[in-house]
Amino acid sequence: MARDAADRRVRIQRPQPGGESTAVKPAPLAYADPTTVQEALDLLAAEGDGAKVLAGGQSLLPLLSMRLATPGTLVDINRLPGLDRIEAGPDGVRVGALVRHAGLLGSADAAAVQPLLARATAHVAHPAIRNRGTTVGSIVHADPSGEMTAVLALTGGHVTVATPAGHSTICCPDLFLGPLETSVHGPAVVLDAFFPALPARSGTAFTEVARRRGDYAVCGAAVLVTVDDDLRITAARAAYLSVGPVPAVHDLTDAVGGKPVDGADWAAAGALARSRVEPDDDLHASADYRRLLVATLTERALARAGEEAARRAEGAA
Numbered sequence: 001m002a003r004d005a006a007d008r009r010v011r012i013q014r015p016q017p018g019g020e021s022t023a024v025k026p027a028p029l030a031y032a033d034p035t036t037v038q039e040a041l042d043l044l045a046a047e048g049d050g051a052k053v054l055a056g057g058q059s060l061l062p063l064l065s066m067r068l069a070t071p072g073t074l075v076d077i078n079r080l081p082g083l084d085r086i087e088a089g090p091d092g093v094r095v096g097a098l099v100r101h102a103g104l105l106g107s108a109d110a111a112a113v114q115p116l117l118a119r120a121t122a123h124v125a126h127p128a129i130r131n132r133g134t135t136v137g138s139i140v141h142a143d144p145s146g147e148m149t150a151v152l153a154l155t156g157g158h159v160t161v162a163t164p165a166g167h168s169t170i171c172c173p174d175l176f177l178g179p180l181e182t183s184v185h186g187p188a189v190v191l192d193a194f195f196p197a198l199p200a201r202s203g204t205a206f207t208e209v210a211r212r213r214g215d216y217a218v219c220g221a222a223v224l225v226t227v228d229d230d231l232r233i234t235a236a237r238a239a240y241l242s243v244g245p246v247p248a249v250h251d252l253t254d255a256v257g258g259k260p261v262d263g264a265d266w267a268a269a270g271a272l273a274r275s276r277v278e279p280d281d282d283l284h285a286s287a288d289y290r291r292l293l294v295a296t297l298t299e300r301a302l303a304r305a306g307e308e309a310a311r312r313a314e315g316a317a
């Protein structure tokens with residue numbers, strides 16, 4: 001890769017010799033804003049572990065400012081072409097790496113194919129952060145309190161990753177390894193996230209409890225209910241935020257499967273979920289309180305999703 005200073009396509013600002021700048025809080029770092037994926041990968045490969053991709057910066061910049069992350073180089077992907085698209089088709093919704101939370105929230109096409117996207121995105125942070133932060137960035141950041149990681153897990157989605165070896169997809173169970181840790185390693189740019197379409201005769205719901213609207217959730221649930229032509233439940237699943245290191249999906253069909261969706265014992269499904277999760281205590285809530293929230297939120301969300309599944313099944317009949 002050409003790294004000629006005259007090449008305006010890749011601009012790098014190196015830290016000035018002679019010590020740290022006191023003008024900004026992050027440790028001194030280099031910055032590059034490539035204009036092709038290949039240039040970005042070349043930069044990431046050349047800089048090794050010391051380089052980080054910068055997307056919306058809404059998670060990374062606070063980490064830099066607190067010096068919890070001290071990359072030698074930021075590779076800003078905001079000038080890469082073609083990554084700001086939402087493609088909604090019959091199979092699902094592909095969300096490009098530069099689609100902001102606000103863009104996904106406002107996409108009627110995406111909501112028509114997978115309503116859970118808008119429902120969950122509405123709970124992500126505040127408008128200013130949603131205007132800049134990206135859906136893909138929040139997935140790669142892998143915060144256990146993130147809404148979109150839970151949605152990707154519940155819907156069985158995947159991400160497309162560009163590396164020097166080519167493009168590959170990583171499906172959800174293999175993607176999240178732990179808090180703030182994914183299987184996207186080395187020189188890699190995640191190009192998009194794919195969320196499968198809402199299955200037939202199905203409904204979804206998203207709910208969470210946060211101290212203030214826009215704060216990270218103390219606990220949240222994304223759920224999906226599917227019914228058959230007789231409006232009997234064939235599947236009930238849930239994924240949670242802030243109750244474990246990664247967004248695990250819990251199959252709750254055992255509690256309600258085969259029952260008519262109208263009047264189903266959603267509390268039993270909530271109790272089953274409560275028995276399966278293993279939340280931690282932290283500054284925001286005790287593990288016991290989180291278990292209680294899991295039971296209550298699951299019951300409420302499944303009831304809403306069940307009503308939607310019934311409406312959609314009746315509409316299709």
Ligand SMILES: Cc1cc2nc3c(=O)[nH]c(=O)nc-3n(C[C@H](O)[C@H](O)[C@H](O)COP(=O)(O)OP(=O)(O)OC[C@H]3O[C@@H](n4cnc5c(N)ncnc54)[C@H](O)[C@@H]3O)c2cc1C
Pocket residue numbers: 052053054055056057058059060061062077097123124125126129132133134135136137138139140141145146147148184188189190191214215216217
């Ligand atoms: C006050 C506040 C409240 C917030 N509340 C919430 C909330 O309630 N729910 C929630 O989910 N989030 C919340 N966030 C985080 C927000 O959603 C971020 O936008 C998101 O987590 C990261 O997206 P980003 O585009 O800003 O990524 P960045 O901050 O730029 O990057 C985050 C990480 O992902 C990596 N990365 C990003 N994009 C790519 C890519 N395409 N390929 C490879 N690596 C990549 C970066 O290297 C970095 O490690 C909050 C943030 C703030 C500041």
